[in-house]
Amino acid sequence: MQGISNLKWEIIMVSRRSFIGAGSAFLAAAGRAGSGGNGRKEAAIQGFDERDAGRISKVPWKPFSDRKVRVGIAGEGVCSFGSAFAYQTHPNVEVVAVADLDPAKCRLLQERTKAPKTYPSCEELIKNAAADGIEALYIATDAPSHARLAVMALEHGLHVASAVPAFFGRDQLELVPKIVEAAKKSGRLYMMNETTAFRPEGVAMRRLFEAGAVGRHVYTEGEYFHYWGAQGIPSWNGWRRGLPPQYYPTHSNGFYTCATHGSFTEVSCIGITSDLPDFKDADNPYKNPFGNEVAFFRTSDGGAARMAVMWDSPGYHGETGRINGTKGSYGTYTPVYNGREKELVQKLDIAKPALPPGVDAGGHGGSHAYLTDDFIRGIIIPGHKVCCDIKTSLDTTIAGVYAHLSALKGGETLKIPQI
Numbered sequence: 001m002q003g004i005s006n007l008k009w010e011i012i013m014v015s016r017r018s019f020i021g022a023g024s025a026f027l028a029a030a031g032r033a034g035s036g037g038n039g040r041k042e043a044a045i046q047g048f049d050e051r052d053a054g055r056i057s058k059v060p061w062k063p064f065s066d067r068k069v070r071v072g073i074a075g076e077g078v079c080s081f082g083s084a085f086a087y088q089t090h091p092n093v094e095v096v097a098v099a100d101l102d103p104a105k106c107r108l109l110q111e112r113t114k115a116p117k118t119y120p121s122c123e124e125l126i127k128n129a130a131a132d133g134i135e136a137l138y139i140a141t142d143a144p145s146h147a148r149l150a151v152m153a154l155e156h157g158l159h160v161a162s163a164v165p166a167f168f169g170r171d172q173l174e175l176v177p178k179i180v181e182a183a184k185k186s187g188r189l190y191m192m193n194e195t196t197a198f199r200p201e202g203v204a205m206r207r208l209f210e211a212g213a214v215g216r217h218v219y220t221e222g223e224y225f226h227y228w229g230a231q232g233i234p235s236w237n238g239w240r241r242g243l244p245p246q247y248y249p250t251h252s253n254g255f256y257t258c259a260t261h262g263s264f265t266e267v268s269c270i271g272i273t274s275d276l277p278d279f280k281d282a283d284n285p286y287k288n289p290f291g292n293e294v295a296f297f298r299t300s301d302g303g304a305a306r307m308a309v310m311w312d313s314p315g316y317h318g319e320t321g322r323i324n325g326t327k328g329s330y331g332t333y334t335p336v337y338n339g340r341e342k343e344l345v346q347k348l349d350i351a352k353p354a355l356p357p358g359v360d361a362g363g364h365g366g367s368h369a370y371l372t373d374d375f376i377r378g379i380i381i382p383g384h385k386v387c388c389d390i391k392t393s394l395d396t397t398i399a400g401v402y403a404h405l406s407a408l409k410g411g412e413t414l415k416i417p418q419i
């Protein structure tokens with residue numbers, strides 16, 4: 001009987017959140033930004049339509065400092081991510097300068113953030129940061145440029161928040177120790193803006209895990225399903241064309257790493273070939289034949305995880321996950337709890353704290369502004385530990401890169417380097 005009522009709930013919740021015109025969805029980020037230079041008519045971006053931030057605490061936001069962190073922002077691409085994270089409205093931030101290689105995008109980012117200064121590239125912004133008194137950089141450029149720009153910014157003494165992933169693919173594995181070293185040497189904060197960390201269920205999973213309600217971790221599942229269709233998804237310099245799914249692993253892996261702060265130690269991954277034009281015959285810059293990749297991981301706490309990233313399966317889509325432990329389970333579409341776990345859920349306050357007045361939580365489950373707030377608190381408040389810190393950022397990303405390598409070797413089990 002309980003199974004039947006569960007099923008009903010699942011159908012209701014899935015239909016509410018996940019059957020919203022998956023295929024075309026990504027494009028229209030730039031609905032706000034016109035066609036984004038890709039010449040396509042744009043509708044709605046997957047993830048940006050998910051503006052339900054979950055339960056927000058009734059306790060009003062309390063100011064924690066008079067200080068304003070002087071921030072630079074780079075990148076206002078297809079997703080308009082530079083302006084989508086509420087830096088311009090956060091009371092402890094002053095957006096000093098913005099940059100984009102595309103002058104029209106740069107102007108747009110300036111307009112949206114009201115930054116007094118612009119630079120033609122992120123590199124120029126970083127070089128001039130000291131003169132401008134910029135302390136922190138938010139990197140919202142194309143995925144392949146994140147790691148290089150993060151290292152450069154850390155070496156210039158800037159705190160860094162990077163859009164996902166932290167680094168990009170096998171060819172950038174050598175940048176991993178460089179990010180670690182640059183952060184260590186500079187003593188500056190590095191974090192990755194993993195949106196699952198501040199989705200309502202991501203916040204709840206972490207709180208329940210930290211409070212012991214889940215018990216010892218047994219198994220986590222995560223999915224990032226995003227159908228690309230025949231047209232593919234636009235991107236600067238075409239970095240999304242033929243993208244190995246597990247080179248973009250953070251929205252699935254994050255359900256484990258951002259809840260437990262554990263890591264993945266071994267992987268065996270199945271890659272499924274795709275006939276979509278971006279992937280057919282591996283005719284793409286990555287020589288990648290796979291449109292879907294399903295990874296099985298051993299986790300550092302002795303548990304297991306199954307993380308799926310799929311570009312070629314229309315219909316149900318989104319970023320979803322759930323955690324199982326020795327005491328209970330929780331996650332997306334888990335409306336019914338069991339016994340002791342139910343009591344704990346009721347006792348624990350799993351509401352998100354209120355944001356400052358006038359700050360909109362944003363998309364991806366109302367996660368955007370919470371990531372920004374976490375970053376700014378990490379800079380201002382001594383001892384504040386950001387959720388997706390440098391270790392979790394790199395653990396979350398590197399596991400996917402090894403998953404793709406495993407898929408290329410027919411699912412061979414590979415050990416994953418630990419940060």
Ligand SMILES: NC(=O)c1ccc[n+]([C@@H]2O[C@H](COP(=O)([O-])OP(=O)(O)OC[C@H]3O[C@@H](n4cnc5c(N)ncnc54)[C@H](O)[C@@H]3O)[C@@H](O)[C@H]2O)c1
Nearest residue numbers: 075077078079100101102121122141142143163164235236
């Ligand atoms: N849920 C999420 O967390 C989520 C969702 C969407 C996108 N993203 C990430 O956000 C980032 C941006 O996504 P997008 O689709 O807008 O990317 P995009 O490829 O469309 O645009 C990248 C932009 O960066 C600019 N750029 C590139 N190199 C630069 C440099 N050196 N200096 C200044 N500007 C530079 C380009 O001109 C372009 O406007 C990506 O890294 C993506 O992975 C994350």
